[in-house]
Amino acid sequence: MNSKIIGRIGIYAFLAVSTAFFLIPVYIMVTTSLKGMPEIREGNIFALPLDPNFSAWFKAWSSACIGMACDGIRGGFGNSLKIMVPSVILSVALSSLNGYALALWNVRRAELMLGLLMAGAFIPYQVLLYPLVIMTRTLGIYGTLPGIIAIHVLFGLPVLTLIFRNFYASLPTEIMKAARVDGAGFMQIYWRIMLPMSPSILVVAVILQVTGIWNDYLLGLIFAGRDNLPMTAQLNNLVNSTFGEKEYNVNMAATILTAATPLLVYLASGRYFVRGITSGAVKG
Amino acid sequence: MLSFRAKLPALVTITLTTVAAIGIMLVAISWTGVISFTKTQLIPRYEFVGFTQYVRLFDTERFHVAFSNLFIYGGCFISITLAFGFLLAIMIDQRIRAESLFRTIFLYPLSMSFIVTGLAWQWFMNPTLGLQKFVRDLGFADFSFDWLINPDKAIYAIVIAAVWQSSGLVMAILLAGLRGIDRDIWKATAIDGIPAWRTYLSIVLPMLRPMVMTCVVLLAMAVVKAYDLVVALTRGGPGNASDLPAKFVIDLTFERANIGMASAAAVMLLMTTIAVVAPYVAYSFHKLRR
Known part of the structure; x- marks a missing residue:
């Protein structure tokens, strides 16, 4: 005892x-x-x-100096929102459609494509970045909002597609057969049958992307351009390159403000959050 | 059987997403490969020079520091995070009170940006502000915790912050595994008089092998990609003491305009990644086909 x-x-x-x-x-x-x-x-x-x-918090939000501009970190918050919202919507929409097509439409070489996507999820960014800079520059979107959004969609696609493909592949095949017998087409089945069945997996994907894109630093720094730097990049500039005495209270307030968004998402959605982080690798 | 007409929208979708994404990535990888054999510095110059960039790379002191740090950092980070995460999972699995509160606390760092994690630990480890000053003010004048500014220790400072960020992930995955194990094992080992720690190590751990594999791969990927954390915590310093390959490549590409050599280093990084994850990808792909 x-x-x-x-x-x-x-x-x-x-x-x-x-x-x-x-x-x-x-x-x-x-x-x-x-x-x-x-x-x-x-x-x-x-x-x-x-x-x-809370005076340090107000200063961090609206009047701390980052380089020459003394507008605080609020501009970064807005930029991160402008980058995140379209990136999340586009990548989740495209990936769910893609996963559905790969899982249920008997496409030839689907397995090979899945294998390559899986490999794509593991490639270190460093091998791709410089050619992607040249490609986006050729398209005229380097250093712009559409440019960084396209990059986030590209890097989000492999993992999200695998998540959706595994979900749709686990549904009973009779659903597809019945819909086909009734004469429904590709988009009709997607809109009227598949999407209404996938709220939980959509939540998982959205949370994965919201936190992932909000927390991104490297891609935003390279592809977003000076005027659209995300909050993480502005935070790092604020803390790691201020001259003179370091205002620790302002720096820490700015850090908390940057962490707040993903933290709130996590606290509101714990179970889904964990599922998203692990599903790409666990189920693949 | 589906007709081609019926399949057409699916084929178009896949072409515009999967095929396009795979295509872009393959082109980009090959492009980097090609550049690594050219004279390119600031802008692409397709004048082939064989393995010159690789030779220069292997002659660069900073490259050796970065790659040996990759293995020190990777080895310490993965083993400590696995051990600590497994311990957390075991403790949480002991029918404790306030289980979900503990789980929430152990997992929340995972939702944070590596930039935030790096900065958060920068202050605690800052000798003139954080723990060292605190203990010295208590009267222990000789106390020293200067890993951030000590070239021999800086890489371990990054390990601490990374363990803090990722242990919760290992805990969550292994806890799910523990909950899936048949409880009768405990009755059986109790009858045989086998102590609990031995049961965990020799019986439970082998049963969790697929989950441990998953953890190792996820952590290994974090090691290869480690860039933000270094930037926020040490900026690769002091000097280049805590440099890692991911940061080495980015610095050479975007700050030093030495893109030929950066590409050679990126190819080396890709090779390392392939060596680490190829067995895992092959295994999951095999499972997928069945």
């Missing part, structure tokens, strides 16, 4: 230490963002703020 109690204490001790490890960075960021600079200089990083206030 005693050893069992010791065992339980051990389990909870391990969980408590782990919880501290996972929460430390966020604790530091939240408390520091609520302090003033003199308090940060003199006090210690784990101390609670003596006089908590």
Whole structure:
């Protein structure tokens, strides 16, 4: 009996230490963002703020200087939205249609194409980037909003297609047969039968793309152009290249603001979020 | 049997999406391959010079640092994350209270950008602001935690931040695996007097092999792609001490205008990736066909 109690204490001790490890960075960021600079200089990083206030948050949002512009991080928030919304809609729409076509229409070489898509999901971006720069430049969309959206759609397509293909392939084949006997065509079956059956997989795909595109840094930096830099890129510019004294409270507030969107998506959708992250590789 | 007419919309869809995407990627990979054999620096110059760029690459000190860091970082990150994630999954599987709260806490870093993760840890590990200052202020003047500015330790600072970000993923995947295991195993091993840790290591772990494989592949891909985290946490420094191949390639392409050599390095990175994931892709493809 005693050893069992010791065992339980051990389990909870391990969980408590782990919880501290996972929460430390966020604790530091939240408390520091609520302090003033003199308090940060003199006090210690784990101390609670003596006089908590949100002035650093307002400065981070609307008046902190990134390079020459002193408009805070709100412009980056808008850019990230402008990049994310069309990219998510386009990539999910195209991939679901694509997965449906590959799964249910007996297309020749479908297996080969799936294999290549799977390989595509694993290719390091670095091998593709420079040719993609030349291609988008030739098309006249390098450094523009349509350019970065096209790039996100391209990189999202392999994993999303696999997710949708696996979902549609798991449906009973009788559904397709019955619809075909009734004379329904490709788009009709997709709109009236398949889409209404796939809300959960759509949610998984949307969440995967929303968090993935919001958190992207590299692609946005290269393809979005100066005027459309996403929030992550502006955050990094703010924190890692400010001259003079570092305003830690403003920097940390800006970091929390950047993390807020995917964090809220995660908290609102835990189960779907995990499914999205793992499904590309687990089921493939 | 479907007629060609009926199939046509499906074929058009697939051509415009799958075939186009695969086509673009294959063209881009070949293009990078071709450039790696040319003199290209800032703009493409298709004057072939054989393996010159590769020779130059292997003579570059920074390339060796980046690639040896890839294996140090990959080895530490994957093994620690797997072990820690597996432990978290086991602990959570002990019918504990507030299970979903713990799970939420262990998983939330996964939703964050690597930029955010890098910055968040940058402050904790900053010697003049974070843990080192805190402990010294407590009176331990000799305490030192300077990994961020120590060339020999900087790469391990990145490991810590990466473990923080990814352990929850391993926990989630392995926990799903643990929940799928027949509970009778525990009765059987209890009768035989086998201790719990031994059961986990010798019986449960082998049963979870497919899930562990999945974790390893996901983590390995994160290693090969690791760029943002390095940029946000150490910027590859001090010097080039915590450089990784992904960052090496990007810097050479977009900052140093040394695109021929960058392409050669990208090809090396691709080869490394293929060596790591080819067995896994072949295995899943085989499963898909059945």
